[in-house]
Amino acid sequence: MVYVMIFCVSIGLGLQKTGALIGRIVTDKDQVDSAFSIRYTLVNTGAFIGTFLVGILYKDVFAKNGVLGFAPCFKLAAVSMWLGALWFFVLGNRFMGEVGKKPFKFEKTAEELEREKAEKAAHKEEAKDEPLTKVEKKRIAAIFLVAGFSVIFWIFWNLAYLPVYYYWTENMNWVVAGYEVPTTWFDAANSIFCVILGPVMAMLWRKLAARPQGDMSLFKKTGIGIGVLGVSYIFFAVLDVMRGGAKISVLWLLIFSFILTLGEMFFSPLGHAFISKYSPSRYLSTMMAVWGIATFISSLAYGPLFSATFEGGFKFSSVCIAIAVVAFISAVVLFVLDKRLSKLVEDEDEVEA
Structure with a gap:
């Protein structure tokens, strides 16, 4: 039944195209x-209410007779x-x-309509299945790269x-003002910081x-996001050294959650924006699915990685x-290669102009 639940959730998420819809409602790339x-704030408003309550x-x-009340x-x-849904x-x-x-293939962007207009002006016949242009191929490659x-x-x-x-459930004091804090409140902290x-x-x-030079590229924003995640792990290491074998207050996790969320906000909401x-347009839903595949791969990987590292007999810090x-190395690589990576999404005609 758990796998039936996962299947239903997957179908629901597959049909939910709110990200792609926003990409068509907001037509100004800037x-x-x-x-x-x-949108991320609105989504996490619900996430906060859910995980907190x-x-x-x-x-x-x-809860009744020692049985936690998950079913209700x-x-x-x-x-x-x-x-x-209603x-x-x-x-x-x-x-x-x-x-x-x-x-979405019938709801083309302004750039695609302009290109189509130029082709018609040049007396080119419109094919039913138009081949991808060089720019479009490079942009699809960039989407796969960002997904990587x-x-x-x-x-x-x-x-x-x-x-x-x-780890911290055993090495932190989860009682605050006489109340034992539920572990779901860590998720709630992440959600409220997103809001x-x-x-x-x-x-x-x-x-x-x-700005005259425009916004930062997504590659730089991704680099900052991964770098901030690195800072959150440094904070974990400092906490472990600082406690000296004693239990410390669970309130320290609020600071960790804020750092973690800050890294998330530099990257997660912008992935769908980038796509x-x-x-x-004709591949918009497919490219959104590429983002989901990347999430799937990471979801498979982090469990075994936890077993090999934190549960592998190594020191926590x-x-x-x-x-x-x-x-930090990943962040530096993204910054160093930023110009080369950014060229993948540039329109060559605009650059020449």
């Missing part, structure tokens, strides 16, 4: 990163999702207009959760985009420092 940062519900409200929580989640169907047509009613770096990012990001559940940082990052991207900007070093 505003796309900001739009996806705001569930921590209380399964442990304190629905799942029922509540099911009702919430059905209400969300909300979308009722208000979608009213506020979203024609966006999303047709396959996202594997590294998400391995480190997901890996950071496991020490919280399997807070979303508008801040949106304003930052908008301000950077308004929306540069994917050919040493493992954290080693992971941080790998993260």
Whole structure:
């Protein structure tokens, strides 16, 4: 039944195209990163409410005779999702207009329409299955490349959760003001920081985009995000050394969660924005799926990596420092190769102009 649940979740996520829809609603490329940062805030508003309330519900409200109340929580989640689907169907047509009613290949971007217009002006016959242009091929390659770096990012990001559940649960004091803090509140902390940082990052991207030299490339933003993740592991190492074998307060995890979330906000919301900007319309959904495949690979990898490192008999702080070093090296590589990588998404005609 667990695998049936996973299958249903996968189908639901596969059909959920809100990222691609936003990429068509917001047509100004300079505003796309900001739009996806705001979307990330809205998504994590629900994530915060869910993880915060569930921590209380399964442990304190629905628990009976020593059995934790997970079943009622799942029922509540099911009702919430059905209400969300009803909300979308009722208000979608009213506020979203024609966006999303047709396959994305029929909703071309302004750049694609301009190119098509130029081809018609040159008396070129329009083929039913237009071949990819050189620029489009390079942009698809860039999407695969960014997805590859996202594997590294998400391995480190997901890996950071496991020490919280399997190391710090034993080496931290989880009682605050007489109340035992549910472990789900660590997820809630990440969500609330996403909610807070979303508008801040949106304003930052908008301000950077308004500069004469334009915004930073996604490759640099990814580098910063991976670098910040490295800092979070350094913080873990410092905590372990600082405690000296004693238990420290779970409140320290708030600082760790903030650093982790800051790294996430430099990268995660912008992946879909990058795909929306540069994917050919007829392959937009497919390119979004590439992002999902990268998440799948990282989800497979971080468990065995945890077993080989944190559970491999090595010192906790040493493992954290080693992971941080790998993260810093990855960030430096992205910064050094930024110009070469950025050329993959540039329109050669615009560059020559």
